[in-house]
Amino acid sequence: MKRIGVFTSGGDAPGMNACIRAVVRGAVYHGVEVFGIRRGYSGMIAGDVYKMESHSVSNIVQRGGTILKSARSKEFMTPEGRKKAYDNLIDLGIEGLVAIGGNGTFTGAMIFCNEYGIPTVGAPGTIDNDLYGTDYTIGFDTAVNTALDAIDRIRDTASSHDRIFFIEVMGRDSGYIAVQSGIAGGAELVMVPEVLTPISEVVEILKQGWSRSKSSSIIIVAEGDEEGSAQEVADKIKVQVDENADIRVTTLGHTQRGGQPSAYDRILASRLGLGAVEGLIAGQKSVMAGIVNNDLVYTPFEDTIRLPKPISEDLLRMVKILSV
Amino acid sequence: MKRIGVFTSGGDAPGMNACIRAVVRGAVYHGVEVFGIRRGYSGMIAGDVYKMESHSVSNIVQRGGTILKSARSKEFMTPEGRKKAYDNLIDLGIEGLVAIGGNGTFTGAMIFCNEYGIPTVGAPGTIDNDLYGTDYTIGFDTAVNTALDAIDRIRDTASSHDRIFFIEVMGRDSGYIAVQSGIAGGAELVMVPEVLTPISEVVEILKQGWSRSKSSSIIIVAEGDEEGSAQEVADKIKVQVDENADIRVTTLGHTQRGGQPSAYDRILASRLGLGAVEGLIAGQKSVMAGIVNNDLVYTPFEDTIRLPKPISEDLLRMVKILSV
Amino acid sequence: MKRIGVFTSGGDAPGMNACIRAVVRGAVYHGVEVFGIRRGYSGMIAGDVYKMESHSVSNIVQRGGTILKSARSKEFMTPEGRKKAYDNLIDLGIEGLVAIGGNGTFTGAMIFCNEYGIPTVGAPGTIDNDLYGTDYTIGFDTAVNTALDAIDRIRDTASSHDRIFFIEVMGRDSGYIAVQSGIAGGAELVMVPEVLTPISEVVEILKQGWSRSKSSSIIIVAEGDEEGSAQEVADKIKVQVDENADIRVTTLGHTQRGGQPSAYDRILASRLGLGAVEGLIAGQKSVMAGIVNNDLVYTPFEDTIRLPKPISEDLLRMVKILSV
Amino acid sequence: MKRIGVFTSGGDAPGMNACIRAVVRGAVYHGVEVFGIRRGYSGMIAGDVYKMESHSVSNIVQRGGTILKSARSKEFMTPEGRKKAYDNLIDLGIEGLVAIGGNGTFTGAMIFCNEYGIPTVGAPGTIDNDLYGTDYTIGFDTAVNTALDAIDRIRDTASSHDRIFFIEVMGRDSGYIAVQSGIAGGAELVMVPEVLTPISEVVEILKQGWSRSKSSSIIIVAEGDEEGSAQEVADKIKVQVDENADIRVTTLGHTQRGGQPSAYDRILASRLGLGAVEGLIAGQKSVMAGIVNNDLVYTPFEDTIRLPKPISEDLLRMVKILSV
Incomplete structure (x- = not known):
């Protein structure tokens, strides 16, 4: 393999730049040329591509976002779109790809490889931590710390006023951010898509807290919870507890996607970027590089797409014990 | 004056603890006894009061919230409530008060002083920076930095996706947080209650930006803007610009009230707490301690309540020039 | 087991409070009484002990340091000291101990258990990450992020002035903080106690960088490196490269021990605190609770003390590739 | 004035980029062309200059350091050097300069203007806050917050171990950083170049603290204190107090120069950058733009260079009262 491309796709995540850097420097180290493709599959179709050198990725390891930009491409879902992308890659002599993104990104890459034989190795870039493999x-680690910083701030004001706060964190299909930020933030309860928490149970826990003289409470709600958004949960609670209870809602939103990546994310991104490019050079295709039990492993895209990633029972149990 | 009380009231603000510390240590320094009153006027009525020593305020200068807690008291708005409060103070031998809060707090203190002659000196504790004097x-400085941190994070993701972001910051009657965080965050536009910004002007500015190839834009909306909340503004804009424009909204909410206070706020709080207690000892009453042009000044409560605090024209002009 | 004690010992580390909280709440959850012992073995000898309840550990999960304080005790190294400690524990009816600390702490606990039969389960609290098991x-994660924050700041000024910076991080016997903060911070080179890096190699790497027009470089030195402190390394380099080179040295020092713990450390501390107390209740003794490959494991103190924890070859290799 | 140049010189400071941005956008707004000069006077002599547009300063408002780089130039101190610089400016058609830096920078600019008539307006960029006008x-505000963050971290570990910490902050000739970070950090004592604090007084204050059961103390030492560096002060203290006292020293160093600028610094930098460029356009020369009592003022370089900036007596008094 003489020449490869790298791109980011789907929602951006802190650490993507550290991953791009590792791909580029890893390629340079192994004597492989590397091209940056802007805006994911859109740029591949449009030919928005440039040669990257070692210095192209200087001073980006600490930056949030992605210097290659990201986008969702409807056109790449069509055979015509993929044909254009293929023609561009052939023209440029690009023989393999590193894709930094999530399952949507990997699905596109798998189809593309089946149709045109261009191999892709993926690196898992998403704050949701919902990828098997x-x-x-x-x-993810940065997003949890960002959510935690907000929880810490809100605890200040919750304690000052004896308030109940419902805080909505990201995670449409996954409660990972909610559970980790909830444990770390000392939340009284965490509501996640994976486990049903009936409103009656929330009310029960709040009342238990009051009976032990807890004057303020924080409840973390993952955006994908079955009982609805944090606002909806709060509205349901409001009618069942003391109507004078001072209940507030905060939705953390897109702040969780940005910010300087944590040390953990920069190191993880570096390992996975290097692992992806070295896997590609070694002949891997349609697999995602991952770290499982501290080891670098490659998992077929079809498994990362198909298989669920259940949330740890241990962590869910811990939320209960620690809020005693 | 042998014995005084200190309390926090209204919405909590980072730096209130640093202010309490300065009041307590200032009183101790001058040989005056000091009592902490919990939950503002509610605690004064309930007699929820304790003797504070120098060590009572150790290790709190860096903490958000208020160790004395805060609350709004309907009962203090009644003559009966104020009578109870007065009786409690007399029983305890408390001859003067330092009130840390905003105009609601000061209004209560002024009425109370008129009725019962207990002098109060105020310290301005509110993130909104809407107090004359x-x-x-x-x-305020901490809240601006908290908002700015969120804007910085969102810029990462805005730039990665070519998005327009509307970010709502606190400020029901005042655009101070919006203007300062907007300038510091490099926002394209700031919408504040003090100045009418018609939707047509917002559209115009976005279009100008696009014509100069700006691919992402950030617009800060103070919660009290006449065009409505950030969500409402975004909805109005959406129909007037390219319908494919990727427009997102984030409401920062209560995170702006919490967090470790900045150096500026800790120093300001220390100066004002010390200024308030020394003013009280020197015979001041129904005045607020403030810093104007680096000097400590005392302004009558009736002025801080009555007079507006206009936003700086210079800053509003700067937003326009810097987003060129 | 009806009643246990918990203490922190050795150098303090961010997350110790989260660990204390998990021990206390875990004990309460399982119906076991728990006493806090202040200042480690010193407090055990002095009888400086108090009953802890669930609310004793409210609002501490986010705080650095340790509410139980820590100290090194020479007296506990003597038979007389341990006899006093034993007598105190018997008087209080304390049947088991959770010790949060490092190998010095665990050595004392092992000897104490051999002599008096009081079982101890340890939780690994040290920023150095030098514990087997x-x-x-x-x-550790917080310390790496603190070091990284400093590296990020110094890179600003290094880049602005075309300087070479030598930054000394903690790690007398272990290069873990150096390697992780070095990779995450994009350092050109990392010097650790585990691997000999001759001065000639450092000079070579700097010259290679200049030949590729790198104008500023950052080199991380673990305090226990064989070539000496960062200052000593810098002095040796100075004479071998261009004498006009602008070389600066910064020693990060004790800031690495403090600060609000990261999400990772709070969760790890919670898991290990709960694991330690549940292990103790289940009959474990003279073992340390640890997380290996995401699983809770108990390792005999004699192994954690005796066995080395080598640094990852993969990470050392990555430093080289990424600074290409 | 049709065309101007902008450069940064001397030690870098957080907010310099925000200032460059304001200069560039202010010039563009007023229809004046602007060139960036790299590495201060060195680049002026070498002709290392490029045309800047509005987008040249996109996305830099939040970055530490200076995109124009900074350097000290011995050559500019010679008539030959200044002649070369002048010739380059004439060739480029540059008619005026904005200099971001300190007194060294302004001295050069004043001499240059006297010799060749090229007007310069300065913006005060230095963390030391030692400029009159x-x-x-x-x-400065960012540096204080960086020092404060370190003090907060160290207090965690000081409190956990009953230690005395001496922390050295920047300020060779000025105690501003020391005083502000000391007040905000709740230090027991602040030692500054402007005021003599004899060692005997330090010992006295430590002993008073112990008599009130203060178990840990933090003393801030400005690097320019007459009693020597923090290490030297600590060594002198060590022999005069209990020899078993656990005394530690930390020197914060260059971390204080870097980091994302605070809101305050970004706004100040924006005002001063805009003020400098508008002053230059309006015909000012050899003056520094400053903010005094919230107003923009221009002070002749000869005054900023000649006149001292005394430290506030009020703040020094506050340190004493608040550490009661």
Whole structure:
């Protein structure tokens, strides 16, 4: 393999730049040329591509976002779009790809490889940590710390006013951010998509807290919880507890996607970027590089896409014990 | 004056603890006894009061929230409530008060002094910076930095995806947080209650940006803007620009009230706490301690309540020039 | 087991409070009484002990340091000292101990158990991550992020002035903080006690960088490196490269021990604190609770003390590739 | 004035990039062309200059360091050097300069203007806050917050171990950083170049603290204190107090120069950058733009160079009262 491309796709995540850097420097180290493709599959179709050198990735390891930009491409879902992308890659002599993104990204890459034989190795870049085949995804640790910083701030004001706070964190299909930030933030309860927490149980826990003279409480709600958004949960609670209870809602939103990546995410991104490019050079295709039990492993895209990543029972049990 | 009380009231603000510390240590330094009153006027009515020593305020200068807690008291708005409060103070031998809060707090203190002759000196504790008689209020600098941290994070993701972000910051009647965080965050536009920004002007600015190839834009909306909340503004814009524009909204909410206070707020809070207690000892009453042009000044409560605090024209002009 | 004690010992580490909280709440959850012992073995000898309840550990999960304080005790190294400690524990009815600390702490606990039969389960609390039997120790992730924050700041000024910076991080016997902060911070080179890096090699790497027009370089030195402190290394380099080179040295020092613990450390501390108390209740003794490959494991103190924890070859290799 | 140049010189400071941005956008707004000069006077002599547009300063408002780089130039101190610089400016058609830096920078600019008539307006960029003609300099607020963050971390570990910490902060000729970070950090004592604090007084204050059961103390030492560096002060203290006292020293060093600028510094830098360029356009020369009592003022370089900036007596008094 003489020449490869690298791109980011889907929602951006802190650490993507550290991953791009590792791909580029890993390629340079192994004597392989590397091209940056802007805006994911859109740029591949448009030919928005440039040669990257070692210095192209200087001073980006600490930056949030992605210097290659990211986008979702409807056109790549069509055979015509993929044909254009293929023609561009052939013109440029690009023989393999590193894709930094999530399952949507990997699905596209798998189809593309089946159709045109261009191999792709993926690196898991998403704050949601919802990908089978790696213990953690790039951006997750930073997102948890960002959510935690907000929880710490809100605890200040919750304690000052004897308030109940419902805080909504990201995670449409996954409660990982909610559970980890909830444990770390000392939350009274965490509501996640994976486990049903009936409103009656929330009310019960709040009342138990009051009976032990807890004057303020924090409840973390993953955006994908079955009982609805944090606002909806709060509205349901409001009618069942003391109507004078001072209940507030905060939705953390897109702040969780940005910020300087944590040490953990930069190291993880570096390992996975290097692992992806070295896997590609070694002949891997349609696999995602991941870290499982501290070891670098390659998991077929079809497994990362198909298989669920259940949340740890231990962590869910811990939330209960620690809020005693 | 042999014995005084100190309390926090209204919305909490970072730096209130640093202010309490300065009041307590200032009183101790001058040989005056000091009592902490919990939950503002509610605690004064309930007699929820304790003797504070120098060590009572050890290791709190860096903490958000208020160790004395805060609350709004309907009962203090009644003559009966104030009578109870007065009786409690007399029983305890408390001859003067330091009140840390905003205009609601000061209004209560002024009425109370008129009725019962107990003097109060105020320290301006509110993140909104909407008090006449001081250049900055305790908590404002921290709130701006908290908002700015969120804007910085969102810029990462805005730039990665070519998005327009509307970010709502606190400030029901005042655009101070919006303007300062907007300038510091490099926002394209800031919408504040003090100045009417028609939707057509917002659209115009976005279009100008696009014509100069700006691919992402950030617009800060103070919660009290006439065009409505950030969500409402975004909805109005959406229909007037390219319908494919990727527009997102984030409401920062209560995170702005918490967090470790900045150096500026800790120093300001220390100066004002010390200024308040020394003013009280020197015979001041129904005045607020403030810093104007680096000098400590005392402004009558009736002025801080009555007079507006206009936003700087210079800053509003700067937003426009810097987003060129 | 009806009643246990918990203490922190040795150098403090961020997350110790989260660990204390998990021990206390875990004990309460299982119906076991728990006493806090202040200042480690010193307090055990002095009888400086108090009953802890669930609310004793409210609002500490986010705080650095240790509410139980820590100290090194020479007296506990004597038979007389341990006899006093034993008598105190018997008087209080304390039947088992959770010790949060490092190998010095565990050595004392092992000897104490051999002599008097009081079982101890340890939780690894040290920023150095030098304990066999756990992938990471409590405080390590926070210390790496603190070092990284400093490296990020120094890179700003290094880049602005075309300087070479030598930054000394903690790690007398272990290069873990150096390697992880070095990779995450994009350092050109990392010097650790585990691997000999001759001065000639450092000079070579600097010259290679200049030949590729790198104008500023950052070299991380673990305090226990064989070539000496960062200052000593810098002095040796100075005479071998261009004498006009602008070389600066910064020693990060004790800032690495403090600060609010990261999400990772709070969760790790919670798991290990709960694991330690549940192990103790289940009959474990003279073992350390650790997390290896995401699983809770108990390792005999004699192994954690005797066995080395080598640094990952993969990470050392990565430093080289990524600074290409 | 049709065309101007902008450069940074001397030690870098957080906020310099925000200032460059304001100069560039201010020039563009007023229809004036602007060139960036790299590495201060060195680049002026070498002709290392490039045309800047509005987008040249996109996304830099939040970055530490200076995109124009900074250097000290011996050559500019010679008539030959200044002649070369002048010739380059004439060739480029540059008619005026904005210099971001400190007194060394302004001295050069004043001499240059006297010799060749090229007007310069300065913006005060230095973390030390030692410039007459402005209440605060660009970078000072960030540096204080960086020092404060370190003090907060060290207090964690000081409190955990009953230690005395001596922390050295920057300020060779000025105690501003020391005093502000000391007050905000709750230090027991602050030692500054402006005021003599004899060792005997330090010992006295430590002993008073112990008599009130203060178990840990933090003393801030400005690097320019007459009693020597923090290490030297600590060594002198060590022999005069209990020899078993656990005394530690930390020197914060260059971390204080870097980091993302605070909101305050970004706004100040924006005002001063805009003020400098508008002053230059309006015909000012050999003056520094500053903010005094919230107003923009221009002070002749000869005054900023000649006149001292005394430290506030109020703040020094506050340190004493608050550590009661």
